[in-house]
Amino acid sequence: xxxxxxxxxxxxxxxxxxxxxxxxxxxxxxxxxxxxxxxxxxxxxxxxxxxxxxxxxxxxxxxxxxxxxxxxxxxxxxxxxxxxxxxxxxxxxxxxxxxxxxxxxxxxxxxxxxxxxxxxxxxxxxxxxxxxxxxxxxxxxxxxxxxxxxxxxxxxxxxxxxxxxxxxxxxxxxxxxxxxxx
Amino acid sequence: xxxxxxxxxxxxxxxxxxxxxxxxxxxxxxxxxxxxxxxxxxxxxxxxxxxxxxxxxxxxxxxxxxxxxxxxxxxxxxxxxxxxxxxxxxxxxxxxxxxxx
Numbered sequence: 001x002x003x004x005x006x007x008x009x010x011x012x013x014x015x016x017x018x019x020x021x022x023x024x025x026x027x028x029x030x031x032x033x034x035x036x037x038x039x040x041x042x043x044x045x046x047x048x049x050x051x052x053x054x055x056x057x058x059x060x061x062x063x064x065x066x067x068x069x070x071x072x073x074x075x076x077x078x079x080x081x082x083x084x085x086x087x088x089x090x091x092x093x094x095x096x097x098x099x100x101x102x103x104x105x106x107x108x109x110x111x112x113x114x115x116x117x118x119x120x121x122x123x124x125x126x127x128x129x130x131x132x133x134x135x136x137x138x139x140x141x142x143x144x145x146x147x148x149x150x151x152x153x154x155x156x157x158x159x160x161x162x163x164x165x166x167x168x169x170x171x172x173x174x175x176x177x178x179x180x181x182x
Numbered sequence: 183x184x185x186x187x188x189x190x191x192x193x194x195x196x197x198x199x200x201x202x203x204x205x206x207x208x209x210x211x212x213x214x215x216x217x218x219x220x221x222x223x224x225x226x227x228x229x230x231x232x233x234x235x236x237x238x239x240x241x242x243x244x245x246x247x248x249x250x251x252x253x254x255x256x257x258x259x260x261x262x263x264x265x266x267x268x269x270x271x272x273x274x275x276x277x278x279x280x281x282x283x
Contacts, residue, residue, distance in 0.1 A: 031202075053265075056234075063202055067236065137241075138242060146237050146269075149272050
């Protein structure tokens with residue numbers, strides 16, 4: 001506790017509620033929403049003046065989690081992406097929604113990405129770098145490794161047949177700026 | 183916009199602004215058709231316009247590397263900005279391919 005806060009408490013000043021902000025959204029599990037999702041989260045934290053590296057980390061992690069939900073949760077391997085003649089994209093869309101929840105508490109960002117897709121049988125194995133169930137589609141198997149590398153915390157909860165929840169936490173280094181701004 | 187060009191025995195792939203799953207299967211498909219038809223030896227990925235890449239981009243590069251490395255071909259990444267270089271390093275791709283300016 002800083003000396004200033006100690007003084008305020010001694011003087012009977014009630015401490016402010018911690019600074020909080022939440023955002024929830026739900027979108028169709030199709031590939032064009034991947035860029036929408038990561039840009040939305042980047043915009044959500046923009047007022048904290050995050051560094052370029054922090055924004056890049058968050059966008060990559062969100063992109064990985066949302067892409068996993070779309071490709072693996074709902075098997076929308078092709079989505080609405082542009083393709084050659086061999087795979088008309090619109091033929092292979094499975095219905096499904098992805099939920100994205102963000103919560104800022106002071107300078108700590110928590111992101112949850114949830115789907116109601118097919119779930120993961122062995123989470124530990126899925127999280128191993130380079131492990132992928134879809135090598136034939138040029139998936140690198142680096143999704144969870146990237147989320148782990150670019151965020152401070154990563155939790156994965158999944159039940160086969162019911163869906164997957166990915167929770168990530170990252171501390172942004174800019175909280176003093178808000179405190180001054182308030 | 184992504185763009186494919188053959189110069190000598192080299193396939194130049196200009197990557198789009200954002201390389202993610204949405205774009206990746208199309209890029210893989212186009213690149214592979216050039217590699218098969220034009221007897222491509224080396225592949226160059228040009229990141230000049232690219233500002234975002236996730237593991238789908240790593241998949242694109244890894245897949246093309248596997249296709250040409252067994253014939254002695256090389257993969258190059260050029261014009262990668264610091265964010266892209268980080269992705270290449272974290273994934274370990276910088277040990278398989280040549281990252282140049």
